[in-house]
Amino acid sequence: MWRLLSLFWVYLAQYLKARMAYRYDFLVQGLTDVVWQLVNLVFILVVFTHVPTLGGWSRDEILFIYGYFLVPYGIFACLFNLWDFQERYILRGEIDRVLTRPIHSLAQVCLENLDPEALFGVVTGLIIMGYAGYRLGLDLTWYDPLVFLLLVVGSVLVYAGIYVAIAAIGFFADAKTGIAPMVWNLQNYGRYPVDIYNRLIRIVLTWILPFAYVGLYPSSYFLGRETYYVYAAATPVVGAVVFALGLWAWNAGVRRYRGVGS
Amino acid sequence: MYRIEARNLTKTFKTHKSRPGLLGALRDLFTRQYTTITAVNGIDLLVEEGEMVGYIGANGAGKSTTIKMLTGILMPTAGFLRVNGMDPHRERERFVRTIGVVFGQRSQLWWDLAVQESFRLLQHVYRVPDDVYRRHMGYVIEVLDIGDLLDRPVRKLSLGQRMRCELAAAFVHNPPLLFLDEPTIGLDVLIKMKVREFLREMNRTYGTTILLTTHDLSDIEALCSRVVMLDKGRILYDGSLEELRRRWAEEKRVVVEFARPVPVEDLNRHTADLPVTWEQEHPYRSRAVLHQGDGALVSSLLARLQTYPVTDVRVEETSTEEIVSRIYAEGMARA
Numbered sequence: 001m002w003r004l005l006s007l008f009w010v011y012l013a014q015y016l017k018a019r020m021a022y023r024y025d026f027l028v029q030g031l032t033d034v035v036w037q038l039v040n041l042v043f044i045l046v047v048f049t050h051v052p053t054l055g056g057w058s059r060d061e062i063l064f065i066y067g068y069f070l071v072p073y074g075i076f077a078c079l080f081n082l083w084d085f086q087e088r089y090i091l092r093g094e095i096d097r098v099l100t101r102p103i104h105s106l107a108q109v110c111l112e113n114l115d116p117e118a119l120f121g122v123v124t125g126l127i128i129m130g131y132a133g134y135r136l137g138l139d140l141t142w143y144d145p146l147v148f149l150l151l152v153v154g155s156v157l158v159y160a161g162i163y164v165a166i167a168a169i170g171f172f173a174d175a176k177t178g179i180a181p182m183v184w185n186l187q188n189y190g191r192y193p194v195d196i197y198n199r200l201i202r203i204v205l206t207w208i209l210p211f212a213y214v215g216l217y218p219s220s221y222f223l224g225r226e227t228y229y230v231y232a233a234a235t236p237v238v239g240a241v242v243f244a245l246g247l248w249a250w251n252a253g254v255r256r257y258r259g260v261g262s
Numbered sequence: 263m264y265r266i267e268a269r270n271l272t273k274t275f276k277t278h279k280s281r282p283g284l285l286g287a288l289r290d291l292f293t294r295q296y297t298t299i300t301a302v303n304g305i306d307l308l309v310e311e312g313e314m315v316g317y318i319g320a321n322g323a324g325k326s327t328t329i330k331m332l333t334g335i336l337m338p339t340a341g342f343l344r345v346n347g348m349d350p351h352r353e354r355e356r357f358v359r360t361i362g363v364v365f366g367q368r369s370q371l372w373w374d375l376a377v378q379e380s381f382r383l384l385q386h387v388y389r390v391p392d393d394v395y396r397r398h399m400g401y402v403i404e405v406l407d408i409g410d411l412l413d414r415p416v417r418k419l420s421l422g423q424r425m426r427c428e429l430a431a432a433f434v435h436n437p438p439l440l441f442l443d444e445p446t447i448g449l450d451v452l453i454k455m456k457v458r459e460f461l462r463e464m465n466r467t468y469g470t471t472i473l474l475t476t477h478d479l480s481d482i483e484a485l486c487s488r489v490v491m492l493d494k495g496r497i498l499y500d501g502s503l504e505e506l507r508r509r510w511a512e513e514k515r516v517v518v519e520f521a522r523p524v525p526v527e528d529l530n531r532h533t534a535d536l537p538v539t540w541e542q543e544h545p546y547r548s549r550a551v552l553h554q555g556d557g558a559l560v561s562s563l564l565a566r567l568q569t570y571p572v573t574d575v576r577v578e579e580t581s582t583e584e585i586v587s588r589i590y591a592e593g594m595a596r597a
Contacts, residue, residue: 010386018374097370099335100363101387102355255337255351258275 004107011111029117037070037124055196061223062192064132068222069191069215070125072155077118079110080160083180086170095257106164106250138222150236151218157239158213159187161246168246171253183209190215206231213238263347265439265471266309266332271341273302273327301327303495304341311438312469314461316482316503319492320590325475326443328492332473333363333441346439359388362432366444369424370431371416377427378412381434388435395434401467402433405460422453429460440464442474446481458484479582491589498589503582510585515578516550516560517543521571524548532566549578 019026044066048059089095089109098108166180186204190211194202205212218235220228278294280287302324309315319325330336331343334350334357343350346360364370371380385395403409406426411419419427425445432440442461446454462485464470476482482489482503489506491499499506523545530540537553552559560577 007386010383014372014375014379014383017379018372093368096330096335096365097363097368099354100333100358100361102359103387104355258336 004103007103007107007111008114012114012116015114015116026117030120033117033120034124037121040066041128055193057193057196058136060132060135064129064136064223065193065215065219066191067125067128067130067132068219070121070128072152072159072214074118074121074125075152076156076159076163077121078115079156080163081113081115081118082109082163082167085109085167086173090170090257099254099257105254106247133222136223138224144222147221151221151232154236154239155214155218157243158210158235161239161242161244162187162209162211164243164246165249168249168253171250171257187211187214192216210238210242263311264308264344265311265313265346266307266473267342267344268305268307268332269342270304270306271302271328271331271343272300272304272339273324273331273336274339275299275301300495302331302338305492305495305497307490307497307500309471309473312465312471313488314465314472314486315474316486316489317473317475317492318477318479318482318489318586319475319498323492324495325492329441329443329473329475333361334358359435360437360439362435362437362440364428364432364440364442364445366425366442366447369416370428371424373417374415376413376415377408377419380416380427381412381431384431384434390435398436399430399434402430402464405463406430407456422449425449425453425457426460429457433464436468437470438468439471440473442472442476444476445474446476446478454478454481455484461485479586483582491586493590507580507582507585510589511580514552514560516552516563517547517574517576517578518550518567518572519547519574521573522546524570532569533563536562536566538563 041063044059044062047054048062052058054062089098095105095109098105098112101108103111162183163180166183169179186209189197189201190205190213193216194205194212197205202212213231213235217228217231221232276296276298278290278296280290281295305328307328317325317328327336331338332345332350334345334354337351346357348357348360350357370384371377372383375383381399390398403412406429408423408426408430411423411427416424416427429445440461446457449457458481461472461474465472472485474481474485487502489499489501489503490497491506499509525545526540526542526548529548529550533540533550536559538550538559539553541549541551543549550563552563564575
């Protein structure tokens with residue numbers, strides 16, 4: 001683990017060095033992300049100019065959940081940038097090179113695709129949470145930051161596990177699959193309180209693709225929504241389980257990998 | 263200890279057949295028909311420390327699949343495999359520390375980084391101590407003559423420059439066993455010679471065992487004491503290049519030119535007691551086909567020609583290239 005961490009810094013330094021050559025690009029990418037997050041923010045604000053509450057949740061509570069969501073999401077997007085994994089690594093055969101190096105293949109793929117710009121989202125998220133929390137008059141105890149860290153780690157692992165499993169499908173399929181965009185659409189539901197959806201979606205978001213653990217459930221701990229405390233407490237466990245499943249799928253994929261071409 | 267020990271190594275792939283037409287595609291959705299392709303069919307291969315082995319075969323013979331099994335990328339379907347004393351796929355992370363891999367068509371280097379930075383990253387990946395790295399890489403860089411390229415980004419290198427850097431990258435951790443897949447593809451003659459010289463040097467200095475696949479047989483003539491030839495997943499030949507030539511080479515031919523027309527019947531009569539047949543190309547030139555390979559025959563033949571006004575003599579020998587392409591064409595039939 002320490003070894004991976006030290007490699008993380010080496011790769012990050014190299015990445016930044018390479019990126020410095022395109023300083024302008026770096027800035028534009030970061031700005032695009034911030035604009036995208038602002039659009040989402042405006043959407044929430046606009047909705048609430050029409051309705052006072054959404055399924056019993058106030059504007060500021062929803063904002064808080066959105067702010068929380070941005071934090072694990074930003075970390076996930078920085079570390080597990082696996083969007084075009086199948087295209088780049090399987091179909092073009094780059095995975096062969098990865099498999100001839102003495103580090104776990106998933107760690108290597110992640111390290112090679114670090115996306116530090118995504119961390120802008122973490123800052124945006126913290127600001128939104130701060131603003132919403134202030135408006136709601138939330139009190140913080142001394143251990144709340146630690147709980148926050150633990151929950152964020154859990155949420156990151158949920159995301160990572162799901163997307164690693166999806167990337168692992170690439171090892172089995174010969175051609176592109178449409179699963180990633182489908183899941184991508186579903187994940188956005190996790191940012192809003194699940195009780196505004198019907199039962200089926202609620203079950204999916206809690207038990208099958210547990211995106212509710214990357215927004216609603218952990219946030220409700222800070223919002224004092226006691227109905228969801230159990231789920232909030234379960235976040236790290238769910239994260240560990242989902243990530244373990246994702247990793248298992250990945251390893252199974254590496255065993256099954258058959259290579260391309262001659 | 264063997265560097266590579268493979269017994270009855272086999273790899274099969276299952277692929278589904280797609281039936282033609284829209285109806286076929288629809289039926290494929292429900293019942294898929296599978297075909298099994300045997301890419302590598304029970305090969306035995308023993309490679310000892312310090313050997314340089316050329317692994318050749320036509321496209322689709324199973325070369326790459328073998329290399330991918332030997333390097334731990336693919337898991338064998340059946341058979342016994344130990345490389346550097348380990349199971350390549352099961353002990354992958356430990357195993358790959360002891361091998362170097364260069365795929366001619368695929369880069370090990372980071373596209374946007376300077377060559378030097380790529381080497382440094384690999385140094386961290388393989389955990390090579392600084393002093394070892396400096397001493398060893400200094401030597402590698404000198405032999406490959408890439409000192410001037412170190413500060414340039416990889417994307418700005420020519421193919422020849424990049425290939426030499428790829429080789430250096432494969433030696434960052436000084437592996438005892440090196441796999442090269444088409445290392446000289448697309449390189450000009452001078453760079454090819456430099457690459458070969460480097461490989462010989464590493465083999466001499468460190469005793470590096472090298473297994474290389476290539477379509478360019480001059481690579482093998484320059485480097486390998488041993489050649490393994492693969493066809494349709496089976497080993498067709500395993501031995502020295504000379505033996506291969508001896509076994510498959512056609513008869514030697516001697517082309518003789520004369521100052522005046524010489525009828526082929528005269529020539530045949532003159533050499534009737536030698537294992538030689540003459541073919542006439544045109545009145546001034548005939549070709550003697552020697553049915554026996556030893557050198558003395560050529561001198562006996564020339565002695566018989568003393569009475570003729572010979573202007574030129576040329577001995578024709580089949581090139582390795584020709585021999586090998588003929589074996590590919592004939593396949594197992596003659597093996």
